Amino acid sequence: MYQLTSAPEGRSVPVDSYHTEPGSRTARLQVTLGIGDKVVDTEVVESSEAVTVTVKVQESSETREDIGIPTQVDIVLSEPIGDRRVVNSIDGATIPAV
Numbered sequence: 448m449y450q451l452t453s454a455p456e457g458r459s460v461p462v463d464s465y466h467t468e469p470g471s472r473t474a475r476l477q478v479t480l481g482i483g484d485k486v487v488d489t490e491v492v493e494s495s496e497a498v499t500v501t502v503k504v505q506e507s508s509e510t511r512e513d514i515g516i517p518t519q520v521d522i523v524l525s526e527p528i529g530d531r532r533v534v535n536s537i538d539g540a541t542i543p544a545v
Contacts, residue, residue: 456487456505457487457488457503457504457505457506458503458504458506459501459502459503459504459536459537460478460479460480460502460503460504460537461478461535461537461538461540462476462477462478462500462502462533462535462542463477463478463479463517463542464476464477464542464543464544464545465477465500465533465542465543465544465545466544466545467527467528467544469527470527471527472523472524472525472526472527473521473522473523473524474498474521474522474524474528474533475519475520475521476489476500476502476519476520476521476522476542477517477518477519477545478502478504478517478518478519478520479515479516479517479518480504480515480516480518481506481507481511481513481514481515481516482507482511482512482514482516483506483507483509483511484504484505484506484507484516485504485505485507486502486503486504486518486520487503487504487505488501488502488503489501489502489503489520489522490503490536491522491524492536493524493525493526493531494531495531496531496532497531497532497533497534498524498528498531498532498533498534499534499535499536500522500533500534500535500536500542501536501537502520
Protein backbone atom coordinates (compact mmCIF):
# COMPACT_ATOMS: atom_id res chain seq x y z
CA MET A 448 0.00 0.00 0.00
CA TYR A 449 1.27 3.47 -0.92
CA GLN A 450 0.63 6.59 1.06
CA LEU A 451 0.81 10.01 -0.51
CA THR A 452 3.15 12.18 1.55
CA SER A 453 2.93 15.32 -0.58
CA ALA A 454 0.67 16.70 -3.27
CA PRO A 455 1.33 15.27 -6.73
CA GLU A 456 3.38 17.52 -8.94
CA GLY A 457 1.68 18.77 -12.03
CA ARG A 458 0.19 21.81 -13.60
CA SER A 459 -3.43 22.82 -13.30
CA VAL A 460 -5.38 22.73 -16.55
CA PRO A 461 -8.66 24.51 -17.27
CA VAL A 462 -11.86 22.47 -17.33
CA ASP A 463 -13.65 22.95 -20.67
CA SER A 464 -17.11 21.75 -19.63
CA TYR A 465 -18.94 19.35 -17.34
CA HIS A 466 -21.93 17.01 -17.41
CA THR A 467 -24.01 15.54 -14.62
CA GLU A 468 -27.37 13.84 -14.40
CA PRO A 469 -30.06 15.54 -12.28
CA GLY A 470 -29.72 14.45 -8.65
CA SER A 471 -26.38 12.71 -9.24
CA ARG A 472 -23.34 13.30 -7.04
CA THR A 473 -20.98 12.38 -9.91
CA ALA A 474 -19.89 14.97 -12.46
CA ARG A 475 -17.87 14.27 -15.60
CA LEU A 476 -15.35 17.00 -16.39
CA GLN A 477 -14.00 17.57 -19.91
CA VAL A 478 -10.36 18.70 -20.11
CA THR A 479 -7.92 18.93 -23.00
CA LEU A 480 -4.56 17.18 -22.58
CA GLY A 481 -1.48 16.84 -24.73
CA ILE A 482 -0.27 13.52 -26.12
CA GLY A 483 1.20 11.46 -23.27
CA ASP A 484 -0.13 13.73 -20.50
CA LYS A 485 -1.68 12.09 -17.42
CA VAL A 486 -4.19 13.37 -14.89
CA VAL A 487 -2.44 13.10 -11.51
CA ASP A 488 -4.88 14.84 -9.18
CA THR A 489 -8.30 16.40 -8.88
CA GLU A 490 -9.54 18.69 -6.16
CA VAL A 491 -13.09 19.78 -5.40
CA VAL A 492 -14.08 22.56 -3.01
CA GLU A 493 -17.80 22.80 -2.39
CA SER A 494 -19.83 25.65 -0.90
CA SER A 495 -23.51 26.45 -0.94
CA GLU A 496 -22.98 28.76 -3.96
CA ALA A 497 -20.29 27.01 -6.02
CA VAL A 498 -18.29 23.90 -6.78
CA THR A 499 -14.67 24.84 -7.52
CA VAL A 500 -12.64 22.23 -9.39
CA THR A 501 -8.93 21.73 -10.06
CA VAL A 502 -7.47 19.13 -12.43
CA LYS A 503 -3.69 18.63 -12.31
CA VAL A 504 -1.77 17.05 -15.16
CA GLN A 505 1.73 15.64 -15.44
CA GLU A 506 3.07 16.54 -18.85
CA SER A 507 4.90 14.00 -20.95
CA SER A 508 8.66 14.57 -21.08
CA GLU A 509 8.85 13.31 -24.65
CA THR A 510 8.90 15.56 -27.71
CA ARG A 511 5.42 15.51 -29.19
CA GLU A 512 3.06 17.16 -31.61
CA ASP A 513 1.00 20.07 -30.33
CA ILE A 514 -2.34 18.25 -30.45
CA GLY A 515 -5.10 18.56 -27.85
CA ILE A 516 -6.85 15.38 -26.76
CA PRO A 517 -10.27 15.71 -25.11
CA THR A 518 -10.29 13.68 -21.89
CA GLN A 519 -13.01 12.99 -19.34
CA VAL A 520 -12.39 13.02 -15.59
CA ASP A 521 -15.07 11.94 -13.11
CA ILE A 522 -15.43 13.60 -9.70
CA VAL A 523 -17.71 12.70 -6.80
CA LEU A 524 -19.40 15.47 -4.85
CA SER A 525 -20.80 15.48 -1.33
CA GLU A 526 -24.16 16.50 -2.78
CA PRO A 527 -25.60 17.08 -6.29
CA ILE A 528 -24.64 20.33 -8.04
CA GLY A 529 -28.21 21.62 -8.05
CA ASP A 530 -28.26 25.41 -8.51
CA ARG A 531 -24.58 25.90 -7.65
CA ARG A 532 -22.09 27.29 -10.17
CA VAL A 533 -19.19 25.07 -11.26
CA VAL A 534 -15.98 27.11 -11.55
CA ASN A 535 -12.35 26.65 -12.60
CA SER A 536 -9.91 27.16 -9.73
CA ILE A 537 -7.42 28.69 -12.20
CA ASP A 538 -9.37 31.82 -13.03
CA GLY A 539 -12.74 31.56 -11.26
CA ALA A 540 -14.57 31.35 -14.59
CA THR A 541 -17.86 29.48 -14.73
CA ILE A 542 -17.56 26.11 -16.46
CA PRO A 543 -20.39 25.46 -18.92
CA ALA A 544 -22.66 22.46 -18.48
CA VAL A 545 -23.19 20.32 -21.58
